Amino acid sequence: RxxxxxxxxxxxxxxxxxxxxxxxxxxxxxxxxxxxxxxxxxxxxxxxxxxxxxxxxxxxxxxxxxxxxxxxxxxxxxxxxxxxxxxxxxxxxIPRELFEAARVDGANEWQMVWKVTLPRLRPIML
Incomplete structure (x- = not known):
């Protein structure tokens, strides 16, 4: 983003x-x-x-x-x-739709980082 x-x-x-x-x-x-x-x-x-x-x-x-x-x-x-x-x-x-869905569900930026971005980057970080 x-x-x-x-x-x-x-x-x-x-x-x-x-x-x-x-x-x-x-x-x-x-x-x-x-x-x-x-x-x-x-x-x-x-x-x-x-x-x-x-x-x-x-x-x-x-x-x-x-x-x-x-x-x-x-x-x-x-x-x-x-x-x-x-x-x-x-x-x-990471598909944009995941961020859009999180935004519709009321997630703020911090929650999107913890609940959408980091779980999707976990294989790369490990």
Missing amino acids: VTVPWLATVYRLILLIPAVIPGPMIFLLWRWMYDFEVGPINVILVNYLHLFTFRTAPQWVGDSPLTLPAIAFMEWGWGLGYHTMFFLAGLAA
Whole structure:
């Protein structure tokens, strides 16, 4: 149930672009983003937000307790596009008539999510 179709298209593109980029390119992109000296994450944290100095800026990879969370975040962002494709396919497979019938029966949005959408997406979520 999309109310602004062009916004839904933009949202899909943003989420699906990482899914079609080859793995080595994703690795190189995040390696640059996590770079201690020139990575945009540290540049923002040091120069714009002033949360750290250049000496105390976090080292995201290497011998750091931040390495595992940094890699997990990278993998989560990369895999998000694949999961989005599955959920969008599942949502598209739910007949509109079910939502219309629920609306006629007096269901609000929250009830339609719990009683119509989630039960139909259960095979995808499991």
